[in-house]
Amino acid sequence: MSTRSRTVTATVSIALLSIVALLPFYIMVVMGTYKNEDLFTKIVLYPGNYLVENFKTVAASRFDLAYWNSFVVSAASTLLSVFVSALAGFAFAKYDFRYKSKIFGAVLLTMMIPGQLGLVAYVIEMRYLNLSDTLMPLILPWVANAFGVYWMTQFIRGAVPVEVIESARIDGCSDLGIFFRIVLSFIYPALTTLSLLVFLWSWNNYLLPLIVINKPEMYTIPLGITTLGSAYRTDLAAQILGLSIGTLPVLVLFAIGSKSFIRGLTAGSVKG
Amino acid sequence: MMDVVKRKWAPYLFLSPYMLFYAAFGLIPILFSFYVSLTSWNGIGKKTFVGLDNYAFLFNPDSYFFTSVGNTLLFVAVSLPLQMAFGLAIASLLYSKFVKWKAFFQLVNFLPYIVTPVAVGLMFNLLFDWQAGFVNKLLLEFGLIDEGIYWLGEPMYARVVIILMLFWKGFGYTMIFYLAGLANISKDLHEAAAVDGATGMKSFWTITLPLLRPVTTFVAITGIIGGFQLLEEPMLLLGGAGMGSASAVIGGPERCCLTTVWNMYDTAFGSTTRYGLGAAIAYGLCVIIAVFSFVGTKFYREES
Numbered sequence: 346m347s348t349r350s351r352t353v354t355a356t357v358s359i360a361l362l363s364i365v366a367l368l369p370f371y372i373m374v375v376m377g378t379y380k381n382e383d384l385f386t387k388i389v390l391y392p393g394n395y396l397v398e399n400f401k402t403v404a405a406s407r408f409d410l411a412y413w414n415s416f417v418v419s420a421a422s423t424l425l426s427v428f429v430s431a432l433a434g435f436a437f438a439k440y441d442f443r444y445k446s447k448i449f450g451a452v453l454l455t456m457m458i459p460g461q462l463g464l465v466a467y468v469i470e471m472r473y474l475n476l477s478d479t480l481m482p483l484i485l486p487w488v489a490n491a492f493g494v495y496w497m498t499q500f501i502r503g504a505v506p507v508e509v510i511e512s513a514r515i516d517g518c519s520d521l522g523i524f525f526r527i528v529l530s531f532i533y534p535a536l537t538t539l540s541l542l543v544f545l546w547s548w549n550n551y552l553l554p555l556i557v558i559n560k561p562e563m564y565t566i567p568l569g570i571t572t573l574g575s576a577y578r579t580d581l582a583a584q585i586l587g588l589s590i591g592t593l594p595v596l597v598l599f600a601i602g603s604k605s606f607i608r609g610l611t612a613g614s615v616k617g
Numbered sequence: 618m619m620d621v622v623k624r625k626w627a628p629y630l631f632l633s634p635y636m637l638f639y640a641a642f643g644l645i646p647i648l649f650s651f652y653v654s655l656t657s658w659n660g661i662g663k664k665t666f667v668g669l670d671n672y673a674f675l676f677n678p679d680s681y682f683f684t685s686v687g688n689t690l691l692f693v694a695v696s697l698p699l700q701m702a703f704g705l706a707i708a709s710l711l712y713s714k715f716v717k718w719k720a721f722f723q724l725v726n727f728l729p730y731i732v733t734p735v736a737v738g739l740m741f742n743l744l745f746d747w748q749a750g751f752v753n754k755l756l757l758e759f760g761l762i763d764e765g766i767y768w769l770g771e772p773m774y775a776r777v778v779i780i781l782m783l784f785w786k787g788f789g790y791t792m793i794f795y796l797a798g799l800a801n802i803s804k805d806l807h808e809a810a811a812v813d814g815a816t817g818m819k820s821f822w823t824i825t826l827p828l829l830r831p832v833t834t835f836v837a838i839t840g841i842i843g844g845f846q847l848l849e850e851p852m853l854l855l856g857g858a859g860m861g862s863a864s865a866v867i868g869g870p871e872r873c874c875l876t877t878v879w880n881m882y883d884t885a886f887g888s889t890t891r892y893g894l895g896a897a898i899a900y901g902l903c904v905i906i907a908v909f910s911f912v913g914t915k916f917y918r919e920e921s
Binding site (some may be wrong): 348355356360362363366367369384388429436437440441442445452461462463465466470486489520555570581584585599603607611 | 660
């Protein structure tokens with residue numbers, strides 16, 4: 346086979362395989378553009394003309410509020426988690442202190458513990474602190490993020506030259522000043538990757554809001570999507586459109602940062 | 618150590634936010650959960666200390682603990698190998714020099730993995746709805762069936778749908794790990810093999826695949842551990858969030874699709890409020906995951 350025909354064969358076969366990944370999305374989007382009654386009677390293969398009507402139904406359900414809540418939760422989780430992880434990573438990467446390797450080992454060990462282990466007591470703790478039905482319980486667990494500390498330690502160890510730290514210190518810069526002025530400027534790629542990951546994890550979180558949030562005005566997107574189901578039991582098309590709209594931000598975010606994102610996920614699996 | 622600056626208080630200061638938040642919202646709940654698991658408690662009334670009764674009850678079929686562990690294992694055991702084979706095939710194609718628009722295809726195939734799990738469950742609920750679902754309509758159209766299959770109402774079919782769903786969601790995840798692994802294999806090896814007359818297929822089986830074994834092991838371990846935390850997808854697929862399907866049954870028809878985390882949620886916060894038993898299920902799950910992690914990391918160390 347010539348190189349050209351191989352290229353065509355390979356590209357066509359990957360395109361066909363990719364249809365497996367895309368088809369459910371396509372059907373979802375297309376179903377959201379039809380009138381509810383039509384969904385039950387015919388096969389929908391191409392977009393219909395009922396999109397605006399369905400959109401009005403979704404908008405009436407205060408979906409924007411769920412969007413806002415999800416955004417607040419994910420943004421706050423991301424900022425706090427990345428900042429706290431970078432600070433701890435700096436300590437592990439560039440300082441020598443007692444029990445350092447033991448403490449680092451303990452942090453790594455907590456990465457292995459499934460998040461559901463303390464869930465029952467966490468919910469009780471939140472009730473006790475009067476934080477149920479606020480967005481706080483959805484943010485707090487992300488602040489101490491063991492993966493973030495591991496990721497930041499590895500990155501800072503390699504990316505921040507110790508000479509730069511030393512010379513800043515000679516110039517009279519404090520340790521905290523070194524972190525803010527020097528370390529952060531060296532680790533932009535790591536900050537981006539970790540931000541994307543935490544934002545996505547937090548955005549997709551369902552179990553915790555399901556348990557601690559009961560007020561509809563505090564719903565996040567995953568909860569909002571599921572209740573679109575019960576509020577419009579008869580309007581399947583509107584539910585499907587809501588599903589598409591709720592999924593959109595994550596897809597966009599990922600499409601923009603996919604490289605940095607994949608680097609974060611595969612970190613540590615393959616030793617170079 | 619040359620690389621490390623000596624300062625007495627600074628590192629402790631920098632670690633303190635992490636430590637404080639972990640203690641308050643990680644460690645304390647974990648320890649308190651263990652105490653709760655030794656009690657009988659509905660979250661409001663009085664706690665009664667019952668010792669290990671909750672753990673003993675996990676072995677009683679009425680707790681559905683081992684049923685749910687078995688279901689979860691079944692889903693992982695069938696869907697993970699499929700995900701890995703398909704992910705490897707796509708990764709190999711993407712890595713070959715013959716494919717164009719690599720970044721685009723990589724993105725497309727990875728999308729299912731990052732979609733909100735709740736949306737995945739609902740999406741498949743729609744696709745397999747017996748009345749309005751795309752799958753039944755397609756099968757009817759081609760005359761393969763005479764009347765719609767009740768996909769989500771029969772245990773056997775429901776399990777098939779879950780496995781398909783997990784496969785669809787997961788192959789992009791295995792793909793990116795295989796891509797990272799392939800990028801790590803030296804090109805010289807393939808060139809040397811080509812000089813010795815090995816064809817593409819042969820060099821794949823004798824060079825690429827054995828060298829990818831650490832990646833395969835890693836993906837298998839993380840796939841099993843992640844699989845044990847399965848909740849949203851089956852819950853929304855079968856939980857009757859109102860997307861057309863009739864019944865809102867816990868764990869699907871005959872609890873055939875009840876996963877361990879779903880079981881924990883339902884015990885503590887769902888149809889019953891048995892906090893003690895819920896906490897015991899969480900600890901039971903943790904033990905099972907720990908066993909798999911331990912065995913897995915041992916394998917991984919030996920291979921890499």
